[in-house]
Amino acid sequence: MAPPSRCDVLVAGSGNAGFATAVAAKEAGAKHVLLIDKCPEEWAGGNSYFTAGAYRTVHGGTADLLQLVNNVDAETAKRIDLEPYTVDNFSNDMKRICSGRSEPRLAKILIEDSNATVKWLKSNGIRFQLSFNRQAYEVDGRLKFWGGLSLKTQDGGKGLIEDHKTAARKHGVEVLYSTPLKRLITDPKTGAVTAVAVQSNGEDAVIRTGAVILAAGGFESNPRLRSQYLGPGWDLAKVRGTPHNTGDCLETAIRDVSAAQTGNWSGCHSVAWDANAPSDTGDREASNEFTKSGYPLGLMFNTLGERFVDEGIDLRNYTYAKFGRAILAQPSHVAFQIWDSRTVSWLRSEEYRPERVERITADSIEELADKLTPLGLENRDAFVRNVEEYNEAVYAFQQENPDKKWDPAVRDGMSTQSRTKRLALGKTNWALPVDKAPFLAVAVTCGITFTFGGLKVNPETAQVVSSMTGKEIPGLYAVGEMMGGLFYENYPGGSGLTSGAVFGRRAGAAAAKAVAPS
Template identity: 55%
Template sequence: MSFDETFDVVVVGGGNAGFSAATTAAQLGAKRVLVVEKAPEDDAGGNTYYTAAGYRCCFDGLSDLLPFLYQPDGTKGLPAELVEKIEMAAYTKEDFHADIQRVTKGRADPVLANVLVDNSRAGIQWLVDNGARFMLSFNRQAFHVDGKFKFWGGMVMNMIGQGKELYQWHTDLARKHGVRIYYSCPAIELITDPSTVDVLGVRVLKDGKYKRIGATGGVILACGGFQASPALRAKYLGPGWDLAHVRGCGYNTGDGHMMARRVGARLIGNYSGCHSVAWDANSPIEVGNRILTNQYTKSGYPLGLMLNTDGKRFVDEGFDLRNFTYAVFGKEILKQPQGVAFQIWDAEQSKWLRTEEYADDVTKNIRADTLEDLVDILVTKGLHNKAQFLSTIEEYNKAVDAFRKENPNQKFDPAIRDGMSTQSLQMSLELAKSNWATPVTKGPFQAVEVTTGITFTFGGLSIDASTGNIISEATRKPINGLYCTGELLGGLFWGNYPGGSGLMMGTVMGRIAGKHATERAQGGRDRLRSQL
């Protein structure tokens, strides 16, 4: 079969997962490695570019991470006086497994979960050994309480420069190892051997012409979910999902699902589920903003309240630490009238909000000295039941006060599940706030309008977790020469996910797929030499 070009390994998609696969292949001896990217170079990076670049991994406490940590300004190492102020527990494999099982309600594929957890620390080490610069997430994953920086939720670090630096680092590293990148080059279909159904390559659209690119070791699909397709969102996620705002890449429209399905791949996982967050209602609709990227996230809801345009609460804002609720609360916002809601704080609660999400040059903050004045402004933003809004907050404040009277020694602590609740013997709300329930009484008051921002979809392709090989629907065996990594993978996340585990799985499975595609390419060359 003739090809316009032939490579050892071809990767479809140029984000964290795709580049992890491509660079690993090149480092392990693949002679020619190619990344084909649908986006033009000035709009590339997939969802990776838009992320906060937080990674969840197992570690043995702060001492395990210190050797490779940087300060935000790029200085290597942390000063001793700062280290002394940090409280950080180890995050064990048992912790990681427990978080996955808890947030997915036990539905996560145990084999995939094992691969993620068991390889997470090694994945971080690979990134670090190749020059990735990590910092502690003081602004995202820690609160300054009683003179200590208390880290919470298991995910404690991110790349300096967030997704923008992560993408640039991946690109530079790949090029350093000889990986070629074709931008503005969408993959159209997989090329198979008609007699064996092995995948031999991929047909792409390059420079206005169709080209056939061979892949001796295989094709690795790393082109994301279908979150940027309103039609597929409505088809799989359900009515109304076509109205969600796209948080990141506008090119993830399900190409990998469709290409793989046409060659018999098995689809698996939570196709009606996705990662979606409370997102700035004034953000772009169809694609993320490449300047503000993740700053449109509005994750300060555990500190205050969220009310819909009917003036009612609709989630337990303090159900769990933010890492384990932010990916599902977007879905709940979409269910509300007009698909919007208002986040509310008083003056004391507002002090804890992160400036990167709530600064006045990032979002449209609504402020007023009294709740009544705030409500009058919110009416112009879509609130249509002023009385219910005020009544909801009044009842909430009464419940908070009743709990405090019964539990005078209970202390607010945003870094743990502090048990500060609205539920007491004297009074309990029908919809609790289970933690961090503090009164909304002190002006000035602050509100932000939020909607649903979709990050990635959970349904995807079935794989052999030991190799990354995509599984055939007909035979339930691996399709030779076809691999998958990243957000296109199905079966791991169901309904929710632990924050930071998406990037981690992309790196882990990308390295596995890159390794096995390289071994297949090398085996093919060995077989050819033996025949000469």
């Protein structure tokens, strides 16, 4: 299909942020909204397709969320322990996890708009569920949610994108794939963005428009830019999601309109990822199942046989986005996650079942070390010795603290650090001995999800700011991964999709207002 010669609002990017923006613009009165993406249609969804579909939102507890979800019957509801997640809770998590660096107005809007935005998504057909498989453990017959994160979409990112596509069709959004944005065209007198140059069906075309909203992702799939901005070795990280997020639109906005840059350009979301996963692109069938986030239940060792992170420093959804960086920094960029029979049953099947990951099993730690050696373990003896030392520290703590109870749904304080035995690198929570056969190990590496650096925007409207004037560029907005200033070093799990929808909704409404007839 040939692109139209003009539209009211043009959105670049077919992920969560892009679709949310396009629908919001239509709802706000824009007559012709066009969404384009350089990827072919079979790659629709950007990185959103590869997520677990988790949304972090302020809420009032179980009753507030039950109205949103489709997977809780009356009997299950009686067994749920789900505390309210308040504005203060979310704000404190953002400050703590992002080192106090988040742009305050962006963070405030993200947090305060989160509940209304999730309910808006629900009204547009996004199917939400309580995330029993990822964010709850059954402890003493109770379903205990943890980490401030409870909502996910049905069928994860795959279901999210299908629902977004359905909503876009319902609202009359025109969508063109295989249509990369090549250039932003401005009015020479006002500096306003008035058109874009695209390529479609191998031919160049110009689309005149009243507003452009950039939602085309970061540069996580570009090894050159990863090395340039994130640092040496990042070209070797595995790409968790789409291969099409190569930073083209970021560079276009900086080149064509001097868009201001902000945020943590050396930072990114990166996870423990299956070492055998494809290198340069995610697998659309496996999707998020290559994530290996069961490390709080066990231990992680590098190829030298040494632990290198405190696996229990915090709840998983506050650490998983930064531990990929820690793995990348290890020799050969590889680590081994290990468990004994006490905790293997607590691992999520979608991540650790034999059909999805190579499982290395053994009846002793020595045998496990022998089996890991051909896979890259260089110092077998150090591995065995460090497991033994860890176990000694756990037993010493248990002896001093007989009333402590292991509970994976809270920061339980089950530690390796006691008066009689302290490890140089302790495990702060969920420390159980690893000495009960059979044992399980999997090999992991770093999988990069999205980058944190982006364009500076007016937080109220997501309108892009000029580096030349310090003022908003008329007709240009940026949302999703392209918006900088929100996340630094790490992020609270589930806040990325929420951000895309919150600011996409605002940008769509602002753009529609800007192009409305006066």
